[in-house]
Amino acid sequence: MPQFLDTADPDFETDFVALLAAKREDSPDVDAVVAEIIADVRARGDDAVIELTQRFDRVTLTPDSLRFSPDEIARAMEQVTPDDRTALELAAERIRAYHVRQMPQDEEWTDASGATLGWRWSAVSAAGLYVPGGLASYPSSVLMNAIPAKVAGVGRLAIAVPTPDGQVNPLVLMAAHLSGVDEVYRIGGAQAIAALAYGTRSVAPVDKITGPGNAFVAAAKRRVFGKVGIDMIAGPSEILVIADRDNDPDWIALDLLSQAEHDESAQSILITDDVGFGRAVADAVSKRLETLERRAIAGASWRDFGAIITVRDMDEAAALSNRIAPEHLELCVADPAALSQKTVHAGAIFLGQYTPEAIGDYVGGPNHVLPTARSARFSSGLSVMDFLKRTTLSQMTPKALRAIGPAAAQLARSESLEAHGLSVLARLERLND
Amino acid sequence: MPQFLDTADPDFETDFVALLAAKREDSPDVDAVVAEIIADVRARGDDAVIELTQRFDRVTLTPDSLRFSPDEIARAMEQVTPDDRTALELAAERIRAYHVRQMPQDEEWTDASGATLGWRWSAVSAAGLYVPGGLASYPSSVLMNAIPAKVAGVGRLAIAVPTPDGQVNPLVLMAAHLSGVDEVYRIGGAQAIAALAYGTRSVAPVDKITGPGNAFVAAAKRRVFGKVGIDMIAGPSEILVIADRDNDPDWIALDLLSQAEHDESAQSILITDDVGFGRAVADAVSKRLETLERRAIAGASWRDFGAIITVRDMDEAAALSNRIAPEHLELCVADPAALSQKTVHAGAIFLGQYTPEAIGDYVGGPNHVLPTARSARFSSGLSVMDFLKRTTLSQMTPKALRAIGPAAAQLARSESLEAHGLSVLARLERLND
Structure with a gap:
C-alpha cells in the first residue's frame, strides 16, 4: 500500500x-570503470569502441559497420507496421509544431548613448543523441531529443544506440528517420559517449550530447561535460x-x-x-x-x-x-x-x-524530457534552447565611448585592472584630441 | 614572446x-577535501561553517554575525567614493536595461485538434551568488550576477563573500545594494556553497548558485549540482x-x-x-x-x-x-x-x-560572465534565463483527445507501456459511449 x-x-x-x-x-558507483573506458577510447579510438562493443553487447563490428548504412535503415523500417508509422508521424509532426514556436528571436537596438547592443542565437554545429539499447529503447524519446535539435538548426545530428546481441528496434530507426537524424551508430555505454565527445576515426566528435541512459552512460556524460555540453542527468x-x-x-x-x-x-x-x-x-x-x-x-x-x-x-x-x-x-x-x-x-x-x-x-507536442528529483525548482525540460547558444553583441561609436567609457575606466581602476582602463582611456585620448 | x-x-x-x-x-584536486567540508556543514550546520571560517579566513563569527547587518552595509558603503558610486550606478542601470530585454514571453495557443498548448516562465524562488573574497573581489561581477537574477524575479537573493582577516570590499557591498540583494553572508569557500545548497539554522537554502570562485568553490559547486542548479564552471x-x-x-x-x-x-x-x-x-x-x-x-x-x-x-x-x-x-x-x-x-x-x-x-550592458575553454560552441553567457525555468502546459478537450489519443495509445503499446495506453483508452471509451 x-x-x-x-x-x-x-x-x-x-x-x-x-x-x-x-x-x-541507489546508483552504482561506476565512475572508475567509466574513466577507464573513456581513456581507452581517447587513446585507441575505433579499436577500443569495437572491442568494448564486443565485450558488452556481444556484437562484432568493423570500422565500416559501426554506422548503420542507409540500406540497413530502410530494411529495418520496412518492419514497422503502418499503424505504428502513422502514429509516429503524427507525434513527430506535433512535436515539431510545438518546438518551432520555441525558437527565440535575435535582437539589436541602439540606446541613448549611441551604443548598438543586442544578441544573436546560433545552433550547436553537431549534436549526439544517446538512445538506450535493445527492444526496451523508446522511439518516442528519439523524437523528443532529435526534433528540437533539428528545429534549432543543428547541422549534424548523430545517434548512438547499442544493439545488444544484434537486437535492433525498427521503431527507433524509423523515429530517427522521421526526425532527420544524419548518422546512426550501433554503439552504446560509456564507449559511445566517449566516441561522440572526443571523436574516433569513424565517429566525428559532436559539441553537445543529450538523451537518457543507464548508470554508465550518466557517469560518462558527467565526465565529458565541459568538453561538450550535456542535457540534464534524469532520475x-x-x-x-x-x-x-x-x-x-x-x-x-x-x-x-x-x-x-x-x-x-x-x-x-x-x-x-x-x-x-x-x-x-x-x-x-x-x-x-x-x-x-x-x-x-x-x-x-x-x-x-x-x-x-x-x-x-x-x-x-x-x-x-x-x-x-x-x-x-x-x-x-x-x-x-x-x-x-x-x-x-x-x-x-x-x-x-x-x-x-x-x-x-x-x-x-511539449517535450517529455523533464526535470526530475525536485529540480523543476531551477531547471526546465528539453527544448530548442538546449541546442542553441547566444552571442552578445556590442558596438560603440565615438559618442557612446565618450558617454560611458569614463565609468568603465573608473571601475577598472577600482578593481586594479590597469590595462582594462588603459584600453578605454587610450581611445578617449585620441577622440578628445 | x-x-x-x-x-x-x-x-x-x-x-x-x-x-x-x-x-x-592545472586545477588542484581538492574534491576529497571539499566532500568532507560539505558533509560537515550538512551534519553540523552553523557550527561547521563558523569553525571553517575561523580556520580558513581567520575570522570569528557567531550565528548572529554570519550575516552583514543593514547597519554594517550602510557604514561600509559610506567608504565608497562618489566617483566609484556614480560609475557603479551607471553600470547597474545599463546592465539592468540590457537584461530586461532578455525576458522571454509566455505563450498559449489552441491548435487544429482543439488542444491548448503553451508554456509559462517562472523565476527560481531563491538564488545564491558567490563572490570571491578580500580586496581582490570584483564589484562588477556582483552586478553581472545579481541584476539578471533580480530582473528574472528571484524572490530571495543571497550573497556569500568571505572576509579573510576581516577584509571587506565596500564596493562589493555597494554593488549588492544597487542590485537589490537581500542577504549578504561573510562566509566563503566550499562551506559557503554547502550552506547555500543545504541550508543551516542561519542560512536558508537556495535553489540556484552562481558566481566565480577558486578550485574549492568550483569543486563544491560541481558536488551540489543536482541538489541545486549552478551556472557554468568558468575557466x-x-x-x-x-x-x-x-x-x-x-x-x-x-x-x-x-x-x-x-x-x-x-x-x-x-x-x-x-x-x-x-x-x-x-x-x-x-x-x-x-x-x-x-x-x-x-x-x-x-x-x-x-x-x-x-x-x-x-x-x-x-x-x-x-x-x-x-x-x-x-x-x-x-x-x-x-x-x-x-x-x-x-x-x-x-x-x-x-x-x-x-x-x-x-x-x-551585456553580461561579462561568458563561456570559456571553447564552450561557446555549445553554451551561452549568464542571462535572465539562468534564473528562470519553463513549465510546459497542455490541455486536451474531448475532441482533441479523440483526435490524437489513439496515436498515443498505439505508441504506448509499441513501447510495452500498458498503463500509459489504458489511461488514454479509458477516457476514450467513456467519450465514445
Missing part, C-alpha cells in the same frame, strides 16, 4: 519532509496528480500507474481534498495492479514510493505541489487554469481530466 | 591544433582580436593585455591579415609590459599562451575564430557587422575599433 498522509495530522510536516527526502535511487519518473472528487477514480489510478510502471524507483503521488476519493483511487490502483502487464514494477513503485495526501483545500495542494516540484503535474479540478497559476514549480502541467500525462509522453 | 603562426606555413595546422589543445589550467579568461592594418597597434595591444592581466592562465590571441601589423602589435605589447602594474601576470600569460596568427584573408580569420570559439571576440575590421555574421561561435562580440572588450566588462 502507498503512504496515506493528511495535512490535518499533527505529524504531517515530519512525514511530508521524509517523503520529499526519500532516496529512491526516475514522477507524477503528482491533484484531483477533486469529481473525477473517475479509475482514470486517476491509471495516470498514477502510468508513471509507476516505468521503474520501481518511480514515484506517483495523489493530492486530493476528499479523503474518500483518495481511498477510492487507492482501491482502483489495487484493482488495476491485479492485471497490469508491468504489475511487478508498478506495484513495487506504488508500494515503496506512492502516496495519497489529503488536504483541506486546493491552496494547500498548490503549496505542497510547489515543495514537491514534480516532473509531471496533473490538475484534475474544476478550474485547472486557476490552480495552475499557483503551481509554479513543475516540469509540465496537464490541465483537466481529459489530459492524461501519457498524452504528453507521445503526441501532445 | 607569444607564438607567431601563419596559415601559409606548412606546419600551421599542427601548430594551431596544439594551440587549441594547450592545457592552461581562465580569453580574448581573440581580429584586426586589419587600419588599427592603432597600441589599442589592440591594450585589448590583448586587458585579458592577459587577469590571470597567468589567460589567453590573448590576435588574428590579422597583415604580418607587419601583427609585429607592430607585438612590439606595442612589449612596450606596455615595461610599465603595466600587473606586468608579471600579463607578461606570463602573453609569453605562455599568447599568439599572433597571420591569415590570407578575413574568411580564413572567421573560420579559425569558429574553431577557437573565444569567450571574447573583438572585430576591428572595416566591416565588423559583415564579419560577425561569419563568427558564430563566441560568447560576446565587440564590433569596431571603438569597442574595447573592457567596455563589456563593466558598462556595455
